[in-house]
Amino acid sequence: MSDFDAIDALLAAVGPQAELPPPEVRRELRERARLSKAQVARTLGVSPSTVGAWESGRDPAEEIRAKYAYLLDGLAAKFTTGTAQEATPAEDAEDGDEDEARGETGDEAGDEVESLATAEPCVLCGSPARHRVAGFAQHLDPADCRPVVAAPPITTQPTAAQATTTSPGTRPSRGPAKRAFQEQSGPGDLIGRTVRAALAEHRGDVDAALAALLKRAIPDAMRLLDETRKGARYDIVAHPWIPDVLRKQTSRGADQIWEARPKWTRRELPPGRHEVTALDINGAYLSALKTHLPLGQLEHTTGFAHDRRRAGVHLITPPAWEHGAVLPNPIGNRDEPGPLWVTEPTLRLLLRLSGPKHALCAPPEIHESYTSGATENLLEKFRVALKDARDTAIAEDDEVTLEYVKAMYSKFVSTMGESNYNRELYRPDWMHIIRSQAFSNLWMKALKAHDEGLTVVRAMGTDELHVIGDWHRVFTEGRGVTEVKTKDIYTAGTKDTDDTDDTEDLPGEEE
Amino acid sequence: MPERTIDFGKFGARGIKGSEAVARKLDYLADGIVTPVTVKRGLMARLHYLTRTDHSRKAARDAGLTVTDRTLKAWLDEKRRPSNANLERIDAAYRRVRRRNVARHLLRRLNAGGGTRVEIHPLNQSQVPRPLQRVVEYRTMNVRRWDRIVEAWASGDQQGLDDAWEDVIVDLGSQWGQYEYVTNIGFAA
Numbered sequence: 001m002s003d004f005d006a007i008d009a010l011l012a013a014v015g016p017q018a019e020l021p022p023p024e025v026r027r028e029l030r031e032r033a034r035l036s037k038a039q040v041a042r043t044l045g046v047s048p049s050t051v052g053a054w055e056s057g058r059d060p061a062e063e064i065r066a067k068y069a070y071l072l073d074g075l076a077a078k079f080t081t082g083t084a085q086e087a088t089p090a091e092d093a094e095d096g097d098e099d100e101a102r103g104e105t106g107d108e109a110g111d112e113v114e115s116l117a118t119a120e121p122c123v124l125c126g127s128p129a130r131h132r133v134a135g136f137a138q139h140l141d142p143a144d145c146r147p148v149v150a151a152p153p154i155t156t157q158p159t160a161a162q163a164t165t166t167s168p169g170t171r172p173s174r175g176p177a178k179r180a181f182q183e184q185s186g187p188g189d190l191i192g193r194t195v196r197a198a199l200a201e202h203r204g205d206v207d208a209a210l211a212a213l214l215k216r217a218i219p220d221a222m223r224l225l226d227e228t229r230k231g232a233r234y235d236i237v238a239h240p241w242i243p244d245v246l247r248k249q250t251s252r253g254a255d256q257i258w259e260a261r262p263k264w265t266r267r268e269l270p271p272g273r274h275e276v277t278a279l280d281i282n283g284a285y286l287s288a289l290k291t292h293l294p295l296g297q298l299e300h301t302t303g304f305a306h307d308r309r310r311a312g313v314h315l316i317t318p319p320a321w322e323h324g325a326v327l328p329n330p331i332g333n334r335d336e337p338g339p340l341w342v343t344e345p346t347l348r349l350l351l352r353l354s355g356p357k358h359a360l361c362a363p364p365e366i367h368e369s370y371t372s373g374a375t376e377n378l379l380e381k382f383r384v385a386l387k388d389a390r391d392t393a394i395a396e397d398d399e400v401t402l403e404y405v406k407a408m409y410s411k412f413v414s415t416m417g418e419s420n421y422n423r424e425l426y427r428p429d430w431m432h433i434i435r436s437q438a439f440s441n442l443w444m445k446a447l448k449a450h451d452e453g454l455t456v457v458r459a460m461g462t463d464e465l466h467v468i469g470d471w472h473r474v475f476t477e478g479r480g481v482t483e484v485k486t487k488d489i490y491t492a493g494t495k496d497t498d499d500t501d502d503t504e505d506l507p508g509e510e511e
Numbered sequence: 512m513p514e515r516t517i518d519f520g521k522f523g524a525r526g527i528k529g530s531e532a533v534a535r536k537l538d539y540l541a542d543g544i545v546t547p548v549t550v551k552r553g554l555m556a557r558l559h560y561l562t563r564t565d566h567s568r569k570a571a572r573d574a575g576l577t578v579t580d581r582t583l584k585a586w587l588d589e590k591r592r593p594s595n596a597n598l599e600r601i602d603a604a605y606r607r608v609r610r611r612n613v614a615r616h617l618l619r620r621l622n623a624g625g626g627t628r629v630e631i632h633p634l635n636q637s638q639v640p641r642p643l644q645r646v647v648e649y650r651t652m653n654v655r656r657w658d659r660i661v662e663a664w665a666s667g668d669q670q671g672l673d674d675a676w677e678d679v680i681v682d683l684g685s686q687w688g689q690y691e692y693v694t695n696i697g698f699a700a
Binding site for chain 2: 241
C-alpha cells in the first residue's frame with residue numbers, strides 16, 4: 001500500500017507548474033524592492049548565484065519554483081498597488097501614446113481578456129500587468145499604465161523601449177537584437193538614476209537628498225569612471241610609480257609642480273571711467289577633463305624636444321614675458337626666476353604662443369621631463385556623461401543634479417592625487433595636469449578677448465575674467481560649458497574731469 | 512626562463528622585491544606618525560601611542576620595548592631622553608604595534624567584495640643594454656585572500672611576506688618570475 005502512497009505523492013507533485021515572469025522582470029522586481037540576491041537566496045535556501053542564474057534565464061525546479069513564484073507574485077502585487085496610487089502625476093507626459101494604444105486595442109478588448117496569476121510586463125508601459133488582452137499583457141485601466149521610470153528627465157532608454165513595444169504584433173523584446181541602430185554603450189543614465197534613488201530614499205526632501213549625494217560624490221564619480229571605461233582601449237593605471245617631483249615633501253606640504261594659476265590684475269587702466277564686466281567661465285574643471293593625460297608610468301628623459309604624443313611634467317626655463325601690461329603671463333605670477341616644473345598644458349600653451357601664429361614669446365627651454373604616452377580621450381566619455389547630465393539639469397532647473405554633478409567632477413579632480421578621501425586613484429600628475437588645463441583654457445579666453453579688441457582687466461583663478469568693452473560679440477552668455485555668465489558689473493578707472501590721483505581700486509575678489 | 516631571479520641587477524635592471532613594495536604600500540595605507548622619532552614631537556607621539564592604555568603597554572612590551580615603567584615615565588615627563596639605541600627600539604616597537612592594530616581592519620577591507628585589484632608595474636630596464644632588454648608588461652591581477660600577506664606584514668616577517676606574495680604572483684602565469692622584482696605595486700583599501 002505504501003507504494004501507492006508514494007505514487008500518489010509523486011503524481012501530486014507532477015501537477016501544473018507555477019508560472020514565473022520572464023527573467024528580466026524577475027530581476028527588475030527584485031531590484032525595485034531593493035532586495036539583494038543574497039537576501040532572496042537566504043530566504044529561499046539557495047545560493048546567490050542560483051538566484052542570479054534564474055534572473056538570466058534558467059528556471060528553478062518545482063518546489064523551489066513554487067516558493068520563488070510566490071515571492072515574485074507578492075512583489076508584483078506590491079508594486080502594482082504602489083504605482084496605482086502615484087500614477088496620476090506622471091501620467092500627462094504619456095497622454096498621446098495612451099490614446100493611440102487604446103485606439104489600437106479597443107476593438108478587440110471585448111472578446112478575450114484573461115487575467116494572469118503572475119504579473120507580466122505590460123506591452124505599453126513595461127510595468128507588471130495582471131491581465132492579458134489578445135495575447136498581450138497590459139493594464140485594463142489606462143490610469144494604471146504608467147512609464148517604467150516616473151518622468152524620466154535624462155533617459156533615452158525608456159522612450160526607445162516604448163517606441164518598439166507600442167508597434168503592433170511585436171513581443172516586448174529587451175535583449176540585444178540585430179538592429180542597425182543600437183544603444184550607445186556607456187554609463188547610460190547612471191547619474192539620473194542615482195539622483196532619483198536618493199530623492200526617493202529621502203521622500204523628496206531635497207536638502208537631505210543633496211547632502212547624502214554630496215557625501216557619496218567621490219565613490220560615485222569613481223563608479224562612473226569605471227562604467228565609462230568599459231570596453232575602452234586603455235586601462236586606467238591608478239597606482240603608478242611616482243617621481244619625487246610629484247611627491248609631497250611633507251604630509252601637508254606641496255610638491256614641486258607649478259600649476260601656472262593665473263593671478264593677474266592690469267596695472268593701469270586706459271584713461272577714463274569704464275564699465276568692467278566680471279565674467280565667470282562655466283564648469284572650468286569639467287571642460288579641463290579633456291586634456292592630454294599620460295597613460296602609464298612616467299619615464300624620465302633629459303634635454304629632448306617636446307614629443308606631441310607624450311604628456312607629463314617638464315622642467316623648463318620659461319621665456320621672458322613682455323606683454324604683462326595687457327595680458328597675464330602664461331606661467332602665472334611667479335616671483336622666483338629660474339627653471340621650474342610645469343605640466344603638459346602649460347608647456348603646450350607656451351609652445352603655442354611661441355609659434356609663428358602668435359609669436360608672443362620665445363620658446364621655453366626644456367631641461368628634463370617625466371612623460372608617458374598620452375591620450376586626450378581617457379576621460380572623454382566621463383566628461384561627456386557629466387556634461388550631458390549638467391545640461392539636462394540646467395534645462396530642467398534641477399538644482400540637485402546640478403550640485404551633485406559639480407561635486408562629482410570637482411571632488412574627483414581634487415582627490416585624484418594623494419588623498420585619503422579617494423584611495424582608488426593615485427595620480428597627482430593627472431590632478432596637476434587637469435588643473436593646469438583649466439588655467440590654460442582661461443588664459444586662452446583672455447587672449448581671445450584681447451585679440452577681439454576687449455581690454456582684459458583681470459584673470460584670476462580658474463574661471464574669473466574681467467573685461468572692458470562689448471564682450472557679447474566675443475563670448476556667448478549662458479550656463480553651458482562653452483558659454484560664460486556675468487558675475488558682476490562695476491565701474492573703475494579715473495574720472496575724465498580730474499585725471500590725477502583718483503584711481504579707484506578694483507574691488508577685491510568676489511565670493 | 513628561471514623562475515626566481517638569481518642575481519638581480521647584474522645587467523643593470525632596477526627595482527625592489529615585490530613583497531617589499533607590498534609592505535611599503537601596506538605601511539602607506541596604515542598611515543601612522545610621519546614625524547621621525549629623533550624629533551621631540553615624533554618621539555612623544557610614539558610614546559603616547561605605546562603607553563596610552565595597559566593594553567598598549569603590554570603590546571609595546573611584546574613588541575620589544577622592554578624598559579621599566581619608571582624609565583617610561585621619565586621619558587614621558589621629559590626628565591630623561593632615550594639613548595639612540597632606545598630611540599630605535601621605540602620606533603620599531605611603534606611600527607609593530609601600529610601594524611598589528613591596523614591589520615584586522617585593513618584585512619577586512621582588502622578581502623571585501625571579492626578581493627582587491629593589484630597593479631604590478633614592472634622593473635626598470637632603462638639601464639640595461641639594448642640587446643638584453645625584454646618586453647615586460649604592466650600587469651594587473653585580483654588578489655582574493657590577503658590573510659597570509661597581512662599576517663606576515665603585521666608580524667614583521669619579511670621572509671613570510673615574500674613567500675606569501677610569491678604564491679600570489681604565481682597566478683600571473685608562466686612569466687611570473689619577471690615580476691619578482693618591480694618598480695611599484697599599487698592597490699587601494
